[in-house]
Amino acid sequence: MAETMAWIDDLIASKRAAYFVTANLDFAAQASGDVELQRILVEAELVLCDGTPLVWASRLTGKPLRERVAGSDLVPHLAAHAEQRGYKIFLLGGEPAILEQAAKNLCKKHPRLPPIQFYSPPFASLLDLDHAAILERLEEAHPDILLVAFGCPKQEKWISMHYRSMGIPCSIGVGATVDFLAGKVSRAPGWMAKFGLEWVFRLSQEPKRLFGRYWTDICFMINQTWKEFRVARATRDLPLSPTGGVPAAPGLEVIPWKGAITSTGLDQFPKPTMKTPFVIDLSGVTGVDSRGLGMMLRMIRESWAAGVAGCFLAPSAAVRMVIAVTRLERILPLAVTMEEAQNFLARETCAQRLRPHLDQGNKRVFFQFPPRVTAENAELLGQAMKQSWEENPQALRIAMDLAETNFIDSSGLGLLLRIHRMAAQRPDGRMEVLHLHDNIINVIRVARLEKLLLSPEP
Numbered sequence: 001m002a003e004t005m006a007w008i009d010d011l012i013a014s015k016r017a018a019y020f021v022t023a024n025l026d027f028a029a030q031a032s033g034d035v036e037l038q039r040i041l042v043e044a045e046l047v048l049c050d051g052t053p054l055v056w057a058s059r060l061t062g063k064p065l066r067e068r069v070a071g072s073d074l075v076p077h078l079a080a081h082a083e084q085r086g087y088k089i090f091l092l093g094g095e096p097a098i099l100e101q102a103a104k105n106l107c108k109k110h111p112r113l114p115p116i117q118f119y120s121p122p123f124a125s126l127l128d129l130d131h132a133a134i135l136e137r138l139e140e141a142h143p144d145i146l147l148v149a150f151g152c153p154k155q156e157k158w159i160s161m162h163y164r165s166m167g168i169p170c171s172i173g174v175g176a177t178v179d180f181l182a183g184k185v186s187r188a189p190g191w192m193a194k195f196g197l198e199w200v201f202r203l204s205q206e207p208k209r210l211f212g213r214y215w216t217d218i219c220f221m222i223n224q225t226w227k228e229f230r231v232a233r234a235t236r237d238l239p240l241s242p243t244g245g246v247p248a249a250p251g252l253e254v255i256p257w258k259g260a261i262t263s264t265g266l267d268q269f270p271k272p273t274m275k276t277p278f279v280i281d282l283s284g285v286t287g288v289d290s291r292g293l294g295m296m297l298r299m300i301r302e303s304w305a306a307g308v309a310g311c312f313l314a315p316s317a318a319v320r321m322v323i324a325v326t327r328l329e330r331i332l333p334l335a336v337t338m339e340e341a342q343n344f345l346a347r348e349t350c351a352q353r354l355r356p357h358l359d360q361g362n363k364r365v366f367f368q369f370p371p372r373v374t375a376e377n378a379e380l381l382g383q384a385m386k387q388s389w390e391e392n393p394q395a396l397r398i399a400m401d402l403a404e405t406n407f408i409d410s411s412g413l414g415l416l417l418r419i420h421r422m423a424a425q426r427p428d429g430r431m432e433v434l435h436l437h438d439n440i441i442n443v444i445r446v447a448r449l450e451k452l453l454l455s456p457e458p
Contacts, residue, residue: 001069005081007046011169012087012144019044019159019171022071024051026213027152029220035330035442036409037153040160042297042331043304048074052196053217057225063263063291072177072187075147082145083110090143090168091118092134093150094178102181117141126154127414127447131162138166146171149178157410161375231325235287235318252277252345258284261292261319271299274306277345279338283314288322296332309348311341330439347371347404364397364432365389369405373412382415389422396430398423403435413447420452 004020011018021027021044028051031038041047048069049055058065082089089106091099103116119137121129138146146168148155155173163171179185187193188201203210253276257269272278280299288296296312303310311333315323323329333348335341348371365388373381389398398419402408408416416433423431433453436444444453 001067001073001077004046004048004069004074005077008078008081008145008170009085011045012085015167015169017163017167017169017171018046019163019173020046020048021156022048022050022069022074022172022174023054024049025053025217025221027051028054028224029217030153032220032224032327033442034153034446035407035439036160036446037156038327039331039407039409040153040156043160043301052198053221056196057221060225060229063289071172071174072180074172075174075177075181078145079106079110079113083113086114087144088114088141089116089145089147090138090141091116091178092121092138092146092148093155094120096120098178098182098184099149101183102178105181105183117143126150126157126410127417129158135162135166138168144169147174147178148172149174149176151175160409161411161414164375227325231321235321252279252342254279254281256281256284260286261288261295263289263291266291266295269295272303272308272310274302274308277309277349278303279311279313279335279341279345281313282319283316285316285319287318293322293326293328297328300332309345311335311344313338313341330442363395364399365392365395366399367401369400369402371404371406373405373408373415375409375411378411378415382418385419386422393426396426396428397432398429399432399434401434402437402440405440406437407439408443410443410447413443413449413453416453417449 021041023031023041027037031041048071049058049065050068050070052068055065055068079089081087091103093099094102099118099120103118106116107113117137119134121134124130146159146166148159148171150158150173152173152175155175159171159173176185180187185205188198192198192201199214203214253272255270255272255278257280259265259268261269272280300310313335314337315334320334323332323334333344335344365385367385367388369381370377385398389395400416400419416431420431423429436454441450441454444450
């Protein structure tokens with residue numbers, strides 16, 4: 001908790017926009033089936049363990065998490081810390097009366113805390129929220145800390161969509177913590193929290209609402225722990241599959257890794273300079289643990305931030321099995337051959353392109369989408385497509401080829417919905433979405449938009 005407060009101090013001092021995630025077992029279960037939520041975890045400034053079962057599970061790996069930092073504990077600590085430092089807090093989401101009471105209770109307990117502003121937007125799905133109205137209120141308030149109570153995963157996806165444009169140093173999804181602050185829901189006694197039995201107390205309060213969720217989460221934990229245990233045993237003596245040496249390539253940084261990527265020796269592995277596209281040869285890697293995966297994920301995150309393309313080449317069988325069981329093949333860029341890696345890097349290097357052309361015969365405007373469509377580029381892509389559509393009034397279809405696109409987030413979904421509505425406004429006009437990657441289909445299905453967006457190819 002003390003480290004978390006120090007981290008928040010550093011963020012606010014730097015005025016750098018970032019977000020935290022408080023992850024519990026339910027969050028982990030949802031992220032397993034939701035590639036967008038999994039990516040939000042990867043891109044978070046800090047991930048705090050909000051569930052005792054996750055602490056228990058971490059002990060089975062031999063690299064236990066040191067402490068649980070629950071959101072319901074974090075927010076009271078944060079309010080006291082904000083009182084000392086003069087930080088401004090904004091509460092967003094939840095029922096209006098609950099939100100107001102939570103703000104009053106915090107101000108009553110911390111009288112020197114700057115006035116807490118709050119806003120409860122009308123209930124709507126993520127893509128139907130009045131985002132402009134919410135962002136306008138936040139711009140007027142200019143808080144240091146934003147606490148969002150839309151519930152998981154809606155709050156995390158909303159934060160991910162907007163944290164860059166908001167410029168708020170610390171945004172955190174807090175879910176039911178607002179109910180605790182307002183006194184609507186009682187917290188478990190201290191002794192139950194100490195032994196990780198808060199879920200029993202919550203279940204006794206809301207059995208109809210929580211039973212199904214808790215049962216799903218427990219089944220996920222048992223299944224996932226068993227899978228990871230089996231993989232850990234199976235990968236001990238798997239042979240390597242060397243590539244025969246990776247030749248140097250002009251303008252490409254090639255880094256060979258050898259041995260086990262584990263917590264005991266992470267410093268021995270050379271890191272890319274993040275100045276040119278890079279390939280990391282994993283053919284000589286004997287194994288990887290959770291800390292090793294964390295290093296690989298941080299490296300890819302740094303490459304995204306630096307605008308540099310990177311790829312992992314020829315992962316050994318042991319590495320492939322661990323990546324598969326944790327479902328990180330949806331995040332980590334992997335290639336079997338050098339040719340495949342170079343093709344991937346070439347596509348990534350052109351990540352911001354949008355290539356429109358008019359197909360006169362079929363009366364359609366055709367676009368080749370970039371590898372990623374997120375909050376960073378969705379608005380610019382939408383403007384370019386709208387302009388091209390308006391400049392070609394004879395076109396009846398607007399087609400988007402996503403063959404080179406491996407990820408979209410909720411901002412990308414919002415773009416597709418806007419284009420769908422734009423096309424429908426023209427008589428006989430329609431939208432086509434072509435060549436979808438599994439990650440894209442996952443995001444569309446989680447949002448329950450498959451009937452609208454998963455149209456058959458012509």
